[in-house]
Amino acid sequence: MMGHEIDLKNYEIRTDLILDSIENKSVDIEKDIKTSDDIKVTKVFVDKDNGKLLSKKEGNYVTIEFKDITDTGNKDKLTDAFSCELKDMLNKLNISSDASVLIIGLGNEKSTPDSLGPKVIANIVVTRYLFVLKEDVKKGVRCVSSISPGVMANTGIETSSIVSSLVKEIHPDFLIVIDALAASSIDRINKSIQITDTGIHPGSGVGNMRREISFDTMGIPVIAIGVPTVVESSIIVYDTINYLFKHISYIKDNQSKNKLIFSRSNYADKIRDKDLSLEEKKEISGMIGELSDSDRQSLIYEVLSSLNYNFIVTPKEIDFLIDRLTDVIAGGINNSLHDEV
Amino acid sequence: MMGHEIDLKNYEIRTDLILDSIENKSVDIEKDIKTSDDIKVTKVFVDKDNGKLLSKKEGNYVTIEFKDITDTGNKDKLTDAFSCELKDMLNKLNISSDASVLIIGLGNEKSTPDSLGPKVIANIVVTRYLFVLKEDVKKGVRCVSSISPGVMANTGIETSSIVSSLVKEIHPDFLIVIDALAASSIDRINKSIQITDTGIHPGSGVGNMRREISFDTMGIPVIAIGVPTVVESSIIVYDTINYLFKHISYIKDNQSKNKLIFSRSNYADKIRDKDLSLEEKKEISGMIGELSDSDRQSLIYEVLSSLNYNFIVTPKEIDFLIDRLTDVIAGGINNSLHDEV
């Protein structure tokens, strides 16, 4: 009802992460989930039909979720897990151990939340000049080249044009593309790595003029590695309101019982999965509660955008997080590309 | 009513900006406001009584609000305005043109949103060694020294201890302290500069173990220059919910009228100042709407904190914003300190 009254624009939340899309659109899809040491790996194959529902390309998506990488032990475990999943993806695509690779670090080194790609590139072990110089290369060492093409605002050149011109020039057998992404839930910011064989796509993530970098445009396999490092304010608000519903509902259910129930240790898990009826939501939050999820999301987006307050934000600690993530991604790539390193 | 039901913790929003405090606590205080070229300067004197109401120190507070400093023209105008207000503060405190100054850049250069202080220091024109070496210093050039003491996490030393030990060693006549602050409204992030003669205070801003740097602790005047560069997620949510109320109320009032009213050009101004009755808020947002402002704020803080989602965030473009703000603050200080530059 209210949806009509406030004349919602047709607004579709943009996200780069398949798990966000699956949640947001409530698509029923088979997930292969594996957990160990606080690291959760979720594998999904999106077929043509689900791809349409999700506005995502057909292909394999692997999401690695983790908790704290300021701890060195956790960081090492994550690096191993990531390296292992990347190797697995190479096998799935039948990429042989002597296939040559060009690694592309997208993003702007001068802008911290967008600097992951260039920083990873600075830490990649490059070997291609050994092959060019016909030096005696050890068995098990793959031919690796890499580049940080910069961003269109600085180069004036579409990034995909730079990549495709290089592919034509040096003929790598496959591409790895690293990019910072936009999350569409506060749960996953700086807490997940997505590996996919579908490449990088326009319209995914925060809108800029990028063209697709994929098998379709490059003619060779493209493995995209993405880490969400930013989030729109409207998403923070939307997620929080949902948690407010769950929180209040939880309190109401438990208010006559004893106080110990409030212990922080299990609170989060208890409310995270709580479901509310529309009636409950209406009681808790009136007209706002009565809206469908997507209408509520659109309303928040609409209001913040109109006021120019829909900032894209990043955590205060982003410099340190990017440093850690650089170690994980570069270390994991170096490990998985060569039999001998 | 609801306040009792959900067992709100006694939570007080922390803010570094006097205008945020005045708004949040609805304290009635005289403001001297001056506007030109999109720059708004608000001067407030907080006396002892208002200080108690606001949890702020007695003294002068000048807030300069501005819009877009990516435009070079605007940046230059802001630098002039800031320089002018700083000179005015020096006059108000009867600081003579040959009084020596030590300028302190608080914060961590390695963490972008916290790097304003050290970056300003790197651009200050320092003259003290000329005086020490008894070189022939031009008339109108003040004795200026500066330091970036670092942050306690890196030095292990309370920053105020470093400052007070230097004050005892080199005996400056007054201090200028530059710091990145936490905003308590999304309106003001990276859009205001606060100048105050009350110094830097514990408990203001995002909680860390800082001790006060002020006339009381240093024995000389302390002018603090602060720019809000970060904000808590809970504040984004609280502010947005308030705008949702205003937006929906505005739509309801205008829904029978013609559509042109939606033109973005004047929408923001129209809703920003809209006031709603409790009844309206309840209709729009049920139990959440029914809460008092401070209870709603506490509720949001409580839920996000319990889930570990109350991130302190900064806009994605923070690297560029800090660069611009550095130019403004360092340029303005250099201009205002010397008759001859």
Added chain:
Amino acid sequence: MMGHEIDLKNYEIRTDLILDSIENKSVDIEKDIKTSDDIKVTKVFVDKDNGKLLSKKEGNYVTIEFKDITDTGNKDKLTDAFSCELKDMLNKLNISSDASVLIIGLGNEKSTPDSLGPKVIANIVVTRYLFVLKEDVKKGVRCVSSISPGVMANTGIETSSIVSSLVKEIHPDFLIVIDALAASSIDRINKSIQITDTGIHPGSGVGNMRREISFDTMGIPVIAIGVPTVVESSIIVYDTINYLFKHISYIKDNQSKNKLIFSRSNYADKIRDKDLSLEEKKEISGMIGELSDSDRQSLIYEVLSSLNYNFIVTPKEIDFLIDRLTDVIAGGINNSLHDEV
């Protein structure tokens, strides 16, 4: 005589600067010299025959020599002079005001003495995306794109391959290439800018595997802008020994006269152009003095290389010098490319 005795290897000093080559090889060539405000501009056209003598490509070479760019006034004058000479080169090559340009910053941003190219690129005003998006571009604004391709040690890809692949992809009408050079005299390090229409060549400068970037390889005009930022130790030694000869000869000539002659103000100019006979050199420096210039140079190179002491060095202040030179080169390019900036 001695030359035979010590079995000198056939060693040819490598230099990137035409004026160094002309001096080292004593080639007689017409120079068009213009001086104002401590800035000296020398224009040379190298024809085929002189090109062979100098091991340099046929074409135009403009050298701008300057003194102190830590002074802001001098820096601005140099920027104007450089901008003016670059415009002049564009005219000489009949490059029209709407011809599109791709600007290439060679070098490694992570290595200070080699970071000039990438740092200039970061300050170039790029416009090509306006043309791509068919936005309404002001008359007098040229289509500009730019890239920092990195160095082969990091990318594994020959830099000239990256450039040629981009030329094929985006079809610029001409190229500007910026590079840090090796000086072959201590007079010119960080004190000259060379502009040439002959491009960048292998074998010039400190030996690395670079291929030529020139009209011959790219099919479009290539303007190379080079600044010497490093020098081999052997060149410092060779130059100093020459000055020792001149100094001692000068002292001997003047030892009976009065002491005032030692005033530093005119000493340098007096000895710089002093010529010594072979006899004098032999008296002053025995077997070393008796060697021909090129044999002495080879000897020094040979000894330092054998000991692994022929370091390539850069002045201690290189960080600040690169910052200033970046301002000059980027500012000058931005000014000269557009009628309207």
Added chain:
Amino acid sequence: MMGHEIDLKNYEIRTDLILDSIENKSVDIEKDIKTSDDIKVTKVFVDKDNGKLLSKKEGNYVTIEFKDITDTGNKDKLTDAFSCELKDMLNKLNISSDASVLIIGLGNEKSTPDSLGPKVIANIVVTRYLFVLKEDVKKGVRCVSSISPGVMANTGIETSSIVSSLVKEIHPDFLIVIDALAASSIDRINKSIQITDTGIHPGSGVGNMRREISFDTMGIPVIAIGVPTVVESSIIVYDTINYLFKHISYIKDNQSKNKLIFSRSNYADKIRDKDLSLEEKKEISGMIGELSDSDRQSLIYEVLSSLNYNFIVTPKEIDFLIDRLTDVIAGGINNSLHDEV
């Protein structure tokens, strides 16, 4: 003889390294030398008398010389050796395992060859705030604080004043000071670490207005850790001329013998220790050869200074060298300070 003719100024070569001083002044002093894995450790105790001869303070000096730290294995061995020598120095000074330390990183982070001190500080494990907050600190963890005070050109404050004011404020039991030094021979640049209990002294190294930081001025033990990262051009020239003498003499001795003698593998070792008579030097280099070592050094200094060519230089690869040295020094300090890390 010639010394009189050319009116040599009384010029004394400045050096920060005890081994350079001992060589330059040919002082006979007992050395305790230990070599393993390409790492050579030389320990010297300078008593009052030798101190006068060497213009050095009385005390212990440990010099660690090494070859290639771009190799990770070598870097790790050097870190161990350095850590071990630092522990040894702590024991020699009877510094107990719970004595608190303030670590000072001298130098300017913005100037690469001078950035070692600040970069080491950024990698020190600081613990003092744990003690201040009375947290439960593990046994074997020492109270560590640290600061990078900046350079006088930027702060306007004598660095030793900043340090002494902090010593008075926080009362550490001893100081560790890290600094980039000037070498006085090309053999040792970026190839040695000096540890001494004599502190940092005025007049040592490239002349700036620094005051002493030592037991005498601070009242607590001061361990200075220095790495030569720069060298004056005049020293490169002086050293090279000496090698020219040795080289030519070697050639003359061996010219009738077979050519294989030129193999690079043993050439360096053979000429390095060659001694020449004055007669030989005169034959090889005439009046220049006839000068005493110190007069020749003064002459070169005089000529280069008069021409403003006595640059202080650093190797082209300084950025990478500083990164490696930072790892070694910070890693070694962290290891040696705590029983438990």
